[in-house]
Amino acid sequence: MEFTNNLFYFLSFVAVLSALMVVFSKNPVHSVLYLIITFFAIAGHYILLNAQFLAAVHVIVYAGAIMVLFLYVIMLLNLNQETEPHKSTLIKLAAAISAGLLLVVFVGSIRGSEQMMVQPQQVEVGSVKDMGRVLFKEFLLPFEISSVLLLVAMIGAVMLGKNEEEGKNAS
Amino acid sequence: MTLLLFKVLLILAVFAISLFMAAYSTYAERKVAAFMQDRLGPDRAGPFGLLQPLADGLKLFMKEEITPEVSNKFLFVLGPSLFMITALMTGVVIPWGNLLNIDGINYSLQITDINIGILYVFGVVSIGVYGIMIGGWASNNKFSLLGAIRASAQMISYEVAMGLSIIALVMMTGTLSLKEICEYQAGGVGGNWNFWNVVYQPLSFLIFMICAFAECNRAPFDLPECETELVGGYHTEFSSMKLGLYLFAEYINMFISSATMATLFFGGYNFPFMHDLGLSQNAITIIGTGVLFGKIIFFIFFFMWIRWTIPRFRYDQLMNLGWKGLLPLAIGNLLITGLFILLNNRG
Numbered sequence: 001m002e003f004t005n006n007l008f009y010f011l012s013f014v015a016v017l018s019a020l021m022v023v024f025s026k027n028p029v030h031s032v033l034y035l036i037i038t039f040f041a042i043a044g045h046y047i048l049l050n051a052q053f054l055a056a057v058h059v060i061v062y063a064g065a066i067m068v069l070f071l072y073v074i075m076l077l078n079l080n081q082e083t084e085p086h087k088s089t090l091i092k093l094a095a096a097i098s099a100g101l102l103l104v105v106f107v108g109s110i111r112g113s114e115q116m117m118v119q120p121q122q123v124e125v126g127s128v129k130d131m132g133r134v135l136f137k138e139f140l141l142p143f144e145i146s147s148v149l150l151l152v153a154m155i156g157a158v159m160l161g162k163n164e165e166e167g168k169n170a171s
Numbered sequence: 172m173t174l175l176l177f178k179v180l181l182i183l184a185v186f187a188i189s190l191f192m193a194a195y196s197t198y199a200e201r202k203v204a205a206f207m208q209d210r211l212g213p214d215r216a217g218p219f220g221l222l223q224p225l226a227d228g229l230k231l232f233m234k235e236e237i238t239p240e241v242s243n244k245f246l247f248v249l250g251p252s253l254f255m256i257t258a259l260m261t262g263v264v265i266p267w268g269n270l271l272n273i274d275g276i277n278y279s280l281q282i283t284d285i286n287i288g289i290l291y292v293f294g295v296v297s298i299g300v301y302g303i304m305i306g307g308w309a310s311n312n313k314f315s316l317l318g319a320i321r322a323s324a325q326m327i328s329y330e331v332a333m334g335l336s337i338i339a340l341v342m343m344t345g346t347l348s349l350k351e352i353c354e355y356q357a358g359g360v361g362g363n364w365n366f367w368n369v370v371y372q373p374l375s376f377l378i379f380m381i382c383a384f385a386e387c388n389r390a391p392f393d394l395p396e397c398e399t400e401l402v403g404g405y406h407t408e409f410s411s412m413k414l415g416l417y418l419f420a421e422y423i424n425m426f427i428s429s430a431t432m433a434t435l436f437f438g439g440y441n442f443p444f445m446h447d448l449g450l451s452q453n454a455i456t457i458i459g460t461g462v463l464f465g466k467i468i469f470f471i472f473f474f475m476w477i478r479w480t481i482p483r484f485r486y487d488q489l490m491n492l493g494w495k496g497l498l499p500l501a502i503g504n505l506l507i508t509g510l511f512i513l514l515n516n517r518g
Contacts (some may be wrong), residue, residue, distance in 0.1 A: 029308060033246075036301070053347075056290035064297025065330070068304065068323050075308050075316060127286060128347055 008048055015041035028074050032067060039063045053128045177278050185262045185282060193422035194224040196471055203475040231415035239408050243309045250306025251409065251416035257299035258420040261427045264288040266350045268440050268460035272452050280440075280460060281350055288349035289337060292431060293330070296386060299424070300326045303405050306417070310408035318404030321394050321486065325385055328493040333382035335501035336375045339508040340368060340435060349431075353439035369436040374504045376436045378497050383428040385493070387421060390478040394486050429470035430463070437466050 018037040025031050039062050046055035135143050198213065198220070205212025213220035238247060268280030285291055300323050307319020341347055344355045356367050369376045385392040396404030406417045433439060440459035450458070484492070 033305070052285060052287050053290070056287050056294050059294040060290065060297050064294060064300070065327055068297075068300055068327055071301075071304055071308075072320060072323055075304070075320065 004048060008045070011041045011044040011048070014038075015045075029071065032071050032074060035070075036063050036067050039067065051127075053131055174278070178282060181267075181280065181282055182263075185267065186259065189259060189262055189423050189426060190419075192426045192467075192471075193419055194228065196422040196425060197227065197418075198224050199471065200475050200478075203472065204479050207476075207479040228415070231412050234411040236411040236413070237408075239311060243311075246305050246309035248413070250302050250304075250309055251406075251413045251420075252302075253305065254299055254302025255416045255420045255423075257295050257302060258423040258427065260295045261292050262430070264291050264349055265427070265430050265434060266353050266439055267463065269456040270452065271456050279350075280456065284348055284350045287347045289341070289347050289352070289435070292349075292427075293334060293337075297326075297330060299420075302417075302420070306409065307405035310405075312408050314401045314403070315405050315407045318396060318401050318407070321401075322388060322405055325388075325392065325394065325489060325493075328490060329382040329385040329497075332378055332493060332497040332501045333386065335498070335505055336378035336382070337435070339375045339501075339505050340372055342505075342508055342512060343368070343371060349434055349439075353434055353441065356438040357441045367436065367438040367441075372436070372504075372508070374500065375508075376432075378501050378504070379435070380432060381492075381497060383432065384474070384477065385489070387424045387428055387474075389421075389425065389474055391481040391484050392489055393483060394489060425471060425474055426467065429467045429474070432470055433463060433466035439463055 015038050018034045018041065021034040022031045022038065025034060039058065043055040043058045043063070046052075046058060201223070202212045202220075204210075213223040216222040216226045238244060263282045264285060266279075266281040266284070270277040270279055272278075303322045303326075304319045307315040307322070310316070340352070344352050346352060346355075352368070388394075388396065396406065401407070406414055409417060440456075440463045442459060442462040
């Protein structure tokens with residue numbers, strides 16, 4: 001138990017530190033790399049909660065696919081300090097306020113969940129079988145709706161890409 | 172012998188065997204190429220040129236190490252290291268053999284059997300892309316960057332079709348653990364009829380194999396290091412053992428993907444008549460491991476055979492094949508498998 005606790009603190013430390021480094025590092029490529037470290041620390045937390053399936057999917061989808069695309073775009077754009085557009089104080093203020101409101105919402109939603117603590121060693125919340133059962137029995141409708149949402153986003157992306165090409169051909 | 176000691180020995184053995192197989196794959200590749208082109212191949216170092224991999228390794232260590240002036244030093248070293256680490260990490264979940272009985276205790280010849288084994292392999296492989304991307308970017312060379320971007324786009328595209336082809340297999344066997352998938356195929360021809368997965372899922376195997384070629388950046392999909400267009404691709408700026416790590420890791424990836432293919436589709440350590448010859452458990456395990464390595468060596472040979480037979484694709488052809496050919500095929504295979512399972516359960 002002692003070991004698990006220490007591991008939890010270590011992973012949390014890594015996650016928070018690298019999340020801070022995402023914001024503070026000057027080079028956008030370094031930011032993305034720090035974000036990947038953050039994702040790995042969070043995957044470690046999933047494993048501590050006995051949810052190996054979630055951890056694997058988290059690494060495959062977020063660290064393995066989405067962040068590669070991020071890195072891809074940033075490398076192609078070759079962003080550096082000179083090309084970064086100057087942001088006005090108003091935009092900075094608006095960003096700070098909206099991010100602060102998001103923080104309040106997060107804290108509010110997490111509050112009260114202390115009573116719902118689960119003992120990860122006793123229940124297999126994150127195994128493939130339990131995940132499947134919960135998703136396809138209790139949460140079938142939200143699950144299907146979110147898959148439709150992803151499909152809509154995908155079709156939207158295809159449409160955006162297509163329109164541009166047709167416009168070029170027309171002109 | 173305690174379990175911990177056995178596991179440590181097993182990890183060291185898998186590590187050593189991976190490196191050995193990778194080293195001798197380079198030798199085999201040159202010999203196979205020579206055979207296909209009616210040449211002799213390396214034959215100077217040792218009998219039949221068997222010491223050639225050692226000579227190559229020594230040469231790579233002795234070469235001058237060049238770090239480009241403008242590149243990011245840390246990331247420049249991190250790139251090849253990460254690629255090598257991830258290549259070596261995948262061997263952990265592959266069942267190299269069945270249970271070995273020593274002094275009445277059963278030891279499994281698999282380092283760890285996690286219940287999401289195949290997903291672990293996918294996760295590690297998807298991290299491997301970073302090794303190429305970071306190395307290519309940190310080189311600060313446009314050819315390296317183009318190679319790195321090609322590699323990442325290719326690997327992500329083919330991972331999708333690869334994952335979908337595996338889902339059909341997982342639906343059939345009902346598990347994600349490589350050990351259980353392997354045991355599902357036990358027996359074979361003989362007393363109880365039980366075929367390897369490739370008999371039930373030939374299309375899935377074909378898609379998986381083509382994607383494995385693309386994931387390993389092997390010809391005909393070796394566009395990330397296409398000499399005619401990109402000098403050397405993502406490792407243009409790398410020299411000495413850093414280049415060696417990239418090249419070496421590619422061969423380890425080839426070894427591991429051969430092992431994965433053998434385990435998933437060709438019965439792993441199972442062989443026909445395994446329960447009918449009246450052999451003891453240890454004998455079956457040892458023969459089984461030998462059989463698994465035979466299958467792996469066949470697949471490595473197959474990789475080389477393809478490399479020296481089929482010319483390189485063009486990049487748009489590669490993307491068309493991945494997204495318009497293999498992906499719909501994998502989804503179709505998934506639907507048909509689902510239909511069969513549904514009908515079988517009804518009947």
